[in-house]
Structures are given as structure tokens and as C-alpha cells.
Amino acid sequence: MKCQKCGAEINADEAMEARGQTMCEDCYIDLAAKPKACDPWAVYSAKNLPSSGSTVNEQQSAIINYLKKNGPTPPEKLAADLGMRMDDFEREMAPLRHMEKVGARLQEGRKVICLW
Ligand SMILES: [Zn+2]
Incomplete structure (x- = not known):
């Protein structure tokens, strides 16, 4: 079976269930450790807001x-x-x-x- 988050191949006995998804241990820990992880994309887009439009x-x-x-x-x-x-x-x-x-x-x- 596959982790629904990262797509990694996992054995059924390694699979974790969280928020209705089957995921590998890594993703599960990730989810548990960072319930409100800062979104790298939010930071990225904030830093790269198109200022070129006014140059x-x-x-x-x-x-x-x-x-x-x-x-x-x-x-x-x-x-x-x-x-x-x-x-x-x-x-x-x-x-x-x-x-x-x-x-x-x-x-x-x-x-x-x-x-x-
Ligand atoms: Zn995973």
C-alpha cells in the first residue's frame, strides 16, 4: 500500500491512520509534530510578491x-x-x-x- 501523503510504499503493518488518511510513519509523525506547520509556500510567496509590476x-x-x-x-x-x-x-x-x-x-x- 502507499502513504497517501508522500506516496511512499509502506507495509500494511507500518501504516498509520490519521485524519482519515493512511500514511507512513514519517508523515504521521510530521502531522503529529506540526499540527499547524508553517506553510513554506506562504513564506515563499510573501517574499516573492511581484514588485516587478511597479519597477x-x-x-x-x-x-x-x-x-x-x-x-x-x-x-x-x-x-x-x-x-x-x-x-x-x-x-x-x-x-x-x-x-x-x-x-x-x-x-x-x-x-x-x-x-x-
Ligand atoms: Zn508518507
Whole structure:
């Protein structure tokens, strides 16, 4: 027969019964010794919570810093001042908008990039 917890092959006379499951002695002791074992997965996921969703790369932080210093700026000027091509700039802008760090609005009829 098999341990229902770890799947180890066990003899019937070694089998232990606990919580309606047949298990090997190891698992039984485990269960008895740690009735409320800390869940390694809980610790793992707490330590590895996705913080990547809010990290910005170098160019993105350059855009943010530029806006902090200079205030709302037309995208063409911002890209030019940062030495970025417009298509690169737009590509970096997309996640920044998504993260609600940077937005665009109209100022005197012109589109400007500003901090969210
Ligand atoms: Zn077992």
C-alpha cells in the first residue's frame, strides 16, 4: 500500500491512520509534530510578491525625473531632450501610463506629457 501523503510504499503493518488518511510513519509523525506547520509556500510567496509590476527601467525613470524637474512637456521635446527617438519614447511611455506614473493631457491645445 502507499502513504497517501508522500506516496511512499509502506507495509500494511507500518501504516498509520490519521485524519482519515493512511500514511507512513514519517508523515504521521510530521502531522503529529506540526499540527499547524508553517506553510513554506506562504513564506515563499510573501517574499516573492511581484514588485516587478511597479519597477521602471532606466529610460522610464529618466522620463519621470525629467517631468519632475520640468513639469508638463510636449512629447517631441521630452524625447528630444532625453535623446530618444519618438518610437522608443512611445514604447517606454506605454508601461508608464499603464502604471499610472505618467499621463498625457492637453495644455493650450497641445498634447503634453505630465506626471500622473
Ligand atoms: Zn508518507
